[in-house]
Amino acid sequence: MSWAIILHGGATTITDDEAEAYRAGCLAALVAGCAVLERDGLALEAVEAAIRLMEDDPTFNCGTGSAINAEGGVEMCSAIMDGHSFDVGGVSIIQGVRHPISVAHAMLRDEAILIAGPAARDYARDRRQELCKPDELKTEKKEKAARKAHDTVGCLALDTAGHLAAGTSTGGLDGKPAGRVGDSPHPGCGFYADDQVRAVAYSGDGEHIARMMLAARTWQLLPLMDPERAVTAALSHVARIAGEAGGIVLSPDGTTGWDHNSPHFAVAQASSASPTRVVNLAKRETQ
Ligand code: GLY
Numbered sequence: 001m002s003w004a005i006i007l008h009g010g011a012t013t014i015t016d017d018e019a020e021a022y023r024a025g026c027l028a029a030l031v032a033g034c035a036v037l038e039r040d041g042l043a044l045e046a047v048e049a050a051i052r053l054m055e056d057d058p059t060f061n062c063g064t065g066s067a068i069n070a071e072g073g074v075e076m077c078s079a080i081m082d083g084h085s086f087d088v089g090g091v092s093i094i095q096g097v098r099h100p101i102s103v104a105h106a107m108l109r110d111e112a113i114l115i116a117g118p119a120a121r122d123y124a125r126d127r128r129q130e131l132c133k134p135d136e137l138k139t140e141k142k143e144k145a146a147r148k149a150h151d152t153v154g155c156l157a158l159d160t161a162g163h164l165a166a167g168t169s170t171g172g173l174d175g176k177p178a179g180r181v182g183d184s185p186h187p188g189c190g191f192y193a194d195d196q197v198r199a200v201a202y203s204g205d206g207e208h209i210a211r212m213m214l215a216a217r218t219w220q221l222l223p224l225m226d227p228e229r230a231v232t233a234a235l236s237h238v239a240r241i242a243g244e245a246g247g248i249v250l251s252p253d254g255t256t257g258w259d260h261n262s263p264h265f266a267v268a269q270a271s272s273a274s275p276t277r278v279v280n281l282a283k284r285e286t287q
Contacts, residue, residue, distance in 0.1 A: 001160035003037035004254035004271035005030065007050050009060055010151020011203040011246030011262035019281055021059040026268040026279045029053040033157060034270050034277070043157035043165035044082055044105065050155045051078075051101040051169050058139040061151040063098060065139045066171020071178045074137045076171050077185040078104045079114070083164030083193030090114040090185035096121055098130040098137075101169045104185075114185055137171075152184050154191065154201030156250035160272075164250060166193040166201050173206065182206020188216035198222045199250045200231075204262060208243025218247060227257025235261050260284060 009026045033050035037043070055063025066074045078100035079090035089107030091100050093116050106127040107115060115123055125131055152170035159165075168184040168191050176182075183189035183206040190206070192215040193199035200218045202209050209215075214234050221230040227249035238245045239261055246260030254271045261284060268279040 001162065002254050002272040003160050004158045004250060004256065005033045005037060005046055005050070005155065006248050006250050006256045006258070006267065006269040007033065007153070007155035008201070008203060008246060008248050008258070009054065009153055009266035011244060011260050011265050012151035014264040014266060014281055018059065022266040022281055023279050025054060025057040025059045026266050027277055028057070029155070030268040030270055030277050030279070033155060034275070037157060037159055040160045043159040043163050044080060044108070046157040046159065047080060047155045047165045047167035048101050048105045051153060051167050052099050054153045055099050055101060055169055060153050061171045062153050062169035063100065064137050066137050067174045067176070068138060069172070069176050069178050069180070073178060074134055074171060075178065076100045076169065077182060078167070078169040079185040079187070079191060080104045080108060080167040081165065081187060081191060081193040082108060083166070083195040083199055088113040088187050091120040092116045092181045092185045093179055094120040094124070096131055096134040097124045098132050101167055103127070103129050113187070116181070152190070152203040154203055154248060156193070156199040156201055156248060158250055158252065158254055162195065162252065164193045164195050164199040164252065166191040166199040168201055183209035186210060188213055191215050192219045194219065195252060198227060198252065200247060202245055202247045204238070204245025205243040208238050208241055209245055211241060212237040212243070214238060214245060214247065218249065222249065227251060227255060228259055231257055231259040235259055
């Protein structure tokens, strides 16, 4: 049976100085996800493994290195979805945990699909997830960030049992109001997975992605067109309200697609058919 994985490091602007860190971080995350899939591990485990690496890498806007909100704090969102059972686990405005994706994964089989704020951290503590002081997730670079950050990370995987999974993790937007929740923990907005259709994950302006239901729109278009065209078509809706985003898609047969209208989009992918790990720091063509 075949496996495949695709991940992104965010729909954002990547300066020449940052390019190597994005490339190396995406590659390390990809290798971690591939290691799970190569030993017939679950797609869900591969998604978690890959995103954990990005949450530890301050290059990305998730976990350590998350965006700083208007009150100088770090509040994160993350979710994971099982394309076989349609179970979803999500956390939002969570503080003081090293790996929001692992807290979301711990929630996957619970009745609630989303838990927020201090209750989410309490949940993480009860499930023995790694806690930290909230300010330990801040980095000097993100505190000085002058530009809007919307480099939410995402990962999709197909395991050798034929199941798809989708995951997201983000610190949200720089300077966002405290308590603000974006698209990333909401199924149908920032992500979706359906073994019989495809898996999809988005990064970008959370309010715009949510208002245009980008993941749901893509999921609806996917049976009608190839993955890349479906993302491009969905992105045309976010452009209608001047939003910036990038999306990735993974099919049950392992084919992938992605597109973005942000200046850059760091994407990495591999599969059992093409195990060479590919990292692409795509720059949008001038319109
Ligand atoms: N796309 C992540 C956010 O806006 O929070």
